[in-house]
Amino acid sequence: xxxxTQPTSMDCAEGRAANLPCNHSTISGNEYVYWYRQIxxxxxxxxxxxxxxxxxxxxxxxxxxxxxxxxxxxxPHATLRDTAVYYCTQWGDSGGGADGLxxxxxxxxxxxx
Amino acid sequence: DAGITQSPRxxxxxxxxxxxxxxxxxxxxxxxxxxxxxxxxxxxxxxxxAAADITDKGEVPDGYVVSRSKTENFPLTLExxxxxxxxxxxxxSGGWETQYFGPGTRLLVL
Numbered sequence: 001x002x003x004x005t006q007p008t009s010m011d012c013a014e015g016r017a018a019n020l021p022c023n024h025s026t027i028s029g030n031e032y033v034y035w036y037r038q039i040x041x042x043x044x045x046x047x048x049x050x051x052x053x054x055x056x057x058x059x060x061x062x063x064x065x066x067x068x069x070x071x072x073x074x075x076p077h078a079t080l081r082d083t084a085v086y087y088c089t090q091w092g093d094s095g096g097g098a099d100g101l102x103x104x105x106x107x108x109x110x111x112x113x
Numbered sequence: 114d115a116g117i118t119q120s121p122r123x124x125x126x127x128x129x130x131x132x133x134x135x136x137x138x139x140x141x142x143x144x145x146x147x148x149x150x151x152x153x154x155x156x157x158x159x160x161x162x163a164a165a166d167i168t169d170k171g172e173v174p175d176g177y178v179v180s181r182s183k184t185e186n187f188p189l190t191l192e193x194x195x196x197x198x199x200x201x202x203x204x205x206s207g208g209w210e211t212q213y214f215g216p217g218t219r220l221l222v223l
Contacts, residue, residue, distance in 0.1 A: 041217075042216060042217070043203050043205075043214030043215050043216050043217050044156070044203070044205075044214045045214065046207075046211050046212065046213060049211070087156075101146075101148070101156060101158070101212060102155065102156065102157070102158075103150075103155040103156040104155055105155065
């Protein structure tokens with residue numbers, strides 16, 4: 001069972017910021033929050049990850065709450081190509097061995113023209 | 114081009130047959146992984162490898178065999194295919210923190 005909860009679907013207008021929430025209330029101290037996305041019929045694509053500080057890269061920003069029980073992925077200027085299923089997952093480098101990445105159902109983000 | 118490739122992309126086989134799915138990466142990543150993705154179950158780890166000649170079981174290893182004689186290759190073998198192994202199989206490589214996925218192999222077992 002997935003350890004994270006996300007809304008099933010979201011819409012966002014092209015050019016606007018897309019904010020995708022994720023709850024991970026059972027996250028432990030050594031587990032990171034990871035975000036991946038999967039465009040239809042393709043393999044999952046890494047987006048970003050973080051432990052407790054906010055992170056930014058060329059694709060997105062990740063905002064993690066102070067208690068680490070939730071986070072938000074921000075796509076600052078969404079384009080039609082960002083339409084995909086976005087997965088939030090938690091994973092620790094010490095305990096993740098046999099479990100690997102676990103994806104739940106994710107959020108289907110639809111970018112509207 | 115550098116990257117991770119899988120072959121075949123599509124495969125239809127019959128129950129009881131042996132099938133091997135290939136995975137090749139050009140990044141010299143230490144870790145390689147095999148996942149299956151099914152509706153209702155999301156992504157599940159089958160096997161992973163930390164380096165050549167080192168492999169370990171994931172969440173759903175039964176019915177599968179892996180090997181890693183070379184760093185760049187990580188084949189997955191279904192020794193005797195069953196209908197429950199119909200799925201989309203993804204190979205990934207990377208460091209332990211970040212994984213890069215291949216395009217997937219869609220396997221249908223009749």
